[in-house]
Amino acid sequence: MADAARTKTEPVATIDPYRPHRAMPGDFGISIGEKGSTRRWLRVDQGARRQSMAGFDDTYVDIVDYILRVTHRIWEEKDIGQIYKTYRHNSKVVDDSGLQYGRDKIVADTVHTINAFPDVRLYADEVIWAGDDRAGFHTSHRTVIVGHNTGFSRWGPPTGRLVVVWAIANCVALENEIFAEHVIYNHVSLLRQLGLDVRALAREFGNRALADASGADPRFGEVERLLGQGTPSETPGPVAAHEDVEAFLRYAYHHIWNWRSLNVVDDVYAATLRFHGPGDREYYGRGAYKSFVLSLIATFPDLAFGVDDVYYMGNEQDGYLSSTRWSAVGTHRGFGSYGPPTGRQVRIWGISQHRIVGGRIVEEWLMFNEFEILQQLLRDADTRT
Known part of the structure; x- marks a missing residue:
């Protein structure tokens, strides 16, 4: 047109x-x-x-x-x-x-x-x-x-x-x-x-997926969150949301999840944050959100997080609504809600939506492939030679 x-x-x-x-x-x-x-x-x-x-x-x-x-x-x-x-x-x-x-x-x-x-x-x-x-x-x-x-x-x-x-x-x-x-x-x-029974179904479906893998090699390499003994990569920022929404979100994700700098939560999230997550997780406030982040990093200590796509709508006066698609990979070497460490590497991917008002995230909807993660972790040991 x-x-x-x-x-x-x-x-x-x-x-x-x-x-x-x-x-x-x-x-x-x-x-x-x-x-x-x-x-x-x-x-x-x-x-x-x-x-x-x-x-x-x-x-x-x-x-x-x-x-x-x-x-x-x-x-x-x-x-x-x-x-x-x-x-x-x-x-x-x-x-x-x-x-x-x-x-x-x-x-x-x-x-x-x-x-x-x-x-x-x-x-x-x-x-x-x-x-x-x-x-x-x-x-x-x-x-x-x-x-x-x-x-x-x-x-x-x-x-x-x-x-x-x-x-x-x-x-x-x-x-x-x-x-x-x-x-x-x-x-x-x-x-x-x-x-x-979620865990029983996860084991059943995980075993079925393993049987259908046609001999795929289950071995894996190192998670590249760090290069050798280096530090996580640097990103521009911090950036105010009204200056560049995508840069604001990329900075927040990278420094919270890859740098493990949970103090950044205080800078980018509102004190009255409302969070909606997988498995009907419902949290209020920054403290609960930090605990959620810690629980995943503790479960997957080498967790490496990357932003795949971001777009948004809105303006500084009315606020913004954003969508972020992301991926992560980590090795199950820590204790958490998914059970004792299995040493298995998993790929996590998800989509988050944010409502940003006054330069802070006031509400977040986050969903990731939790049932598929359970399938990878709870399936029986691979006995193929």
Whole structure:
């Protein structure tokens, strides 16, 4: 769409210095909050298009509208065929257990889940977005999933129980098709709500994954958090959030997790921090958050943490909403909630969303592949020769 055709409602954008092709919306003009209730955003007539969306179906007026209504049609209206219209044939989806390749796998997984929870409802908590119809729209969709387990699933026979589980899905879409997705579910909470033994299932699924590994060598090398006897790498900073949100977050992650400088928590998090994490962890305040960080570092003493992607929306006056996708690797040599040390190396990956107000993080939603980590740690010893 030509610039002259853009409407006045399209948000003012700033350019991402790390990826010059991707713009960050400078306000919340296109957002969950602006959409209001389903009485508004489920109406057939959504009015005039609010931003340039070349190649997208005319029915969608902006990228948040696209994410909300595609999700609703697939999961609640059970129009699973929408996946063929809104996912590219060779879509790459990375979930808790790894890479799932191809649109047909997405269709099969969706059928499986709806069969297990036929009355499933997906409530959109937030959609953080960036980009445009030239470089692709990046969206981070936080969802609360509610449903009764009245059908068979990979977890076993139906339990009839109600589950309330949240998840975060980060997608990239262009010309009406999602072609890349990273999604994390709160699987540990799901299994507990179903009344299942999380550790027993983790061992079962871990053994199954090991058997399917086709002779893959389970040995590993050193975790490169440090080079030899050196120190963690330096990063620019500290940087104020209103000057550069991405640099602010990268500095915070690197110095808290890699430098183990927990005093930085006091600099970047509000005293009234609210934290929501995997396994239904709910913390209030900086002290509880520091204890959470310490618990993971104590469990994986060589934990090395890296930021894979960051985008955000907002401004200094109204605050910011951000999405950070990250990865970590560590060796289970410490004591913690995952049991006695196994000496096994695990890969951790997750997605975090932040609400930043007045230069401090006031709320954080963090989800990582906890059930898959348990599979790696609790599986039986590998006896292959």
